[in-house]
Amino acid sequence: MSLFASRYLAEPADPHALAVDPPPRPASAPGVLFINLGTPDEPTPTAIRRYLAEFLSDPRVIEIPQPVWQVILRLFVLPRRPHALAPRYKDIWWEEGSPLLVASRQQAEGVQQELARRGITVHAELGMRYGNPSIASAMQALRDAGCERILVVPLYPQYAASTTATAVDKVHEYTRRRRNQPEMRFIKRFPADRGYIDALVHSIQAHWQQHGKAERLLLSFHGIPRVTVEQGDPYHRDCMETVRAIRQALGEDGARVHHAFQSRFGAQEWLQPYTEPTLREWARSGVRSVDAMCPGFLADCLETLEEIQVECRDAFIEEGGETLRYIPCLNGDPQWVRALADIVQQNLWHSP
Ligand SMILES: C=CC1=C(C)c2cc3[nH]c(cc4nc(cc5[nH]c(cc1n2)c(C)c5CCC(=O)O)C(CCC(=O)O)=C4C)c(C)c3C=C
Numbered sequence: 001m002s003l004f005a006s007r008y009l010a011e012p013a014d015p016h017a018l019a020v021d022p023p024p025r026p027a028s029a030p031g032v033l034f035i036n037l038g039t040p041d042e043p044t045p046t047a048i049r050r051y052l053a054e055f056l057s058d059p060r061v062i063e064i065p066q067p068v069w070q071v072i073l074r075l076f077v078l079p080r081r082p083h084a085l086a087p088r089y090k091d092i093w094w095e096e097g098s099p100l101l102v103a104s105r106q107q108a109e110g111v112q113q114e115l116a117r118r119g120i121t122v123h124a125e126l127g128m129r130y131g132n133p134s135i136a137s138a139m140q141a142l143r144d145a146g147c148e149r150i151l152v153v154p155l156y157p158q159y160a161a162s163t164t165a166t167a168v169d170k171v172h173e174y175t176r177r178r179r180n181q182p183e184m185r186f187i188k189r190f191p192a193d194r195g196y197i198d199a200l201v202h203s204i205q206a207h208w209q210q211h212g213k214a215e216r217l218l219l220s221f222h223g224i225p226r227v228t229v230e231q232g233d234p235y236h237r238d239c240m241e242t243v244r245a246i247r248q249a250l251g252e253d254g255a256r257v258h259h260a261f262q263s264r265f266g267a268q269e270w271l272q273p274y275t276e277p278t279l280r281e282w283a284r285s286g287v288r289s290v291d292a293m294c295p296g297f298l299a300d301c302l303e304t305l306e307e308i309q310v311e312c313r314d315a316f317i318e319e320g321g322e323t324l325r326y327i328p329c330l331n332g333d334p335q336w337v338r339a340l341a342d343i344v345q346q347n348l349w350h351s352p
């Protein structure tokens, strides 16, 4: 390595870089970078430990001072949690891999194909905030494809610092190392987007047609620590916008809609009401049937297929409830893929 090796990443060679009268630049398709949270490579303790170590070392996710938290993480969390999670991940694993990865990929590929049908060429890539494929590898693929403009689409309808902001930070970490930076746009949130809400409502109605309507429809969102909302995270407000939009779109059946927050982690207070205690209380007070959906997750994952479909259902039945039917995430739903393509199209550059 030369003493003067560049601290910046190598750029694709431009044969006309020094030409006095260069030919016009070749047209380049915009890049679209879809980002989701990430998931272990395999449902094994080793792969889960690697994933959790990266995820839970993110100061956007755990805001306890790092020196203290790293001791707790390495002494108490990482030696135990991966073993407890491995059988649960095995239970939800699809033949093609982790549901979160498989469904996110279907969305990224589906949008590229849908836009192609509309005569719009884009280069879509998927990057995961933690694990693989990494955001850096996806950004590199967009660089290698010659994308001069990149639209970043975090696959979170509701903004949270622990999901959206950390994804944006990671993209900047990559572009900071580039000499020839692309032009960038970022989608921040879309909690009440018409196409998103219509796709959710269509899936609720299809479920009701097949199984009938339960007494209540529970919309369960991933929680975050309450203090982070008090400090300015707009996540709760975004979740409530989604709840209101679904309720309105359901008309009379909107009266069945309730919301709660799941997946509490650690000892702090999180957003309330909590999903599992809510279901237990409903069962004890005589509610017999519930439909449950997780509108904040665009792809099924451990938090939906295990926590809601299995654990929360068991808790509801244990307390005397009769049926809890889980309505799957939008995943590769063609109506949703078209709606996501609309979101992308509306945010693309209009001039070449
Ligand atoms: C959809 C939005 C999500 C928010 C907001 C969120 C915040 C958040 N999560 C944790 C801790 C964990 N989350 C875990 C899994 C997980 N979380 C999301 C999404 C959001 N998290 C998804 C899609 C997944 C599933 C990944 C999969 O592989 O299927 C986990 C790992 C599982 C476990 O150990 O229980 C943890 C831990 C915190 C602390 C947090 C906000 C501060």
Ligand SMILES: [Fe+2]
Binding pocket: 222, 263
């Ligand atoms: Fe989470």
Ligand SMILES: [Fe+2]
Binding pocket: 263, 264, 302, 303, 307
């Ligand atoms: Fe969880």
